[in-house]
Amino acid sequence: MMFFSTHYAGDNLTIKLGDGEPWKVFGPVLIYLNSVSVEEDALTLWEDAKEQMLIETQSWPYDFPLSEDFPHADQRDIVSGRLIVRDK
Numbered sequence: 613m614m615f616f617s618t619h620y621a622g623d624n625l626t627i628k629l630g631d632g633e634p635w636k637v638f639g640p641v642l643i644y645l646n647s648v649s650v651e652e653d654a655l656t657l658w659e660d661a662k663e664q665m666l667i668e669t670q671s672w673p674y675d676f677p678l679s680e681d682f683p684h685a686d687q688r689d690i691v692s693g694r695l696i697v698r699d700k
Contacts, residue, residue: 642668644661
């Protein structure tokens with residue numbers, strides 16, 4: 613996953629950390645890959661993905677990674693809102 617890149621907005625959107633400043637962690641990001649055989653209805657993939665989404669949503673906030681370098685789930689903030697992209 614590329615959250616920061618010079619591809620779309622140039623150097624203004626790259627992460628700039630000062631000396632001694634802790635680095636930032638984004639995520640977790642889940643990529644769920646499901647499959648069906650040729651004989652099965654491909655639309656079942658959508659239903660399966662929606663079921664997995666509910667499982668993951670109920671599991672949030674994840675309590676990993678357990679490294680001391682990362683805040684635990686009860687120490688992290690939650691960000692919510694709306695992102696509007698107006699692309700001419």
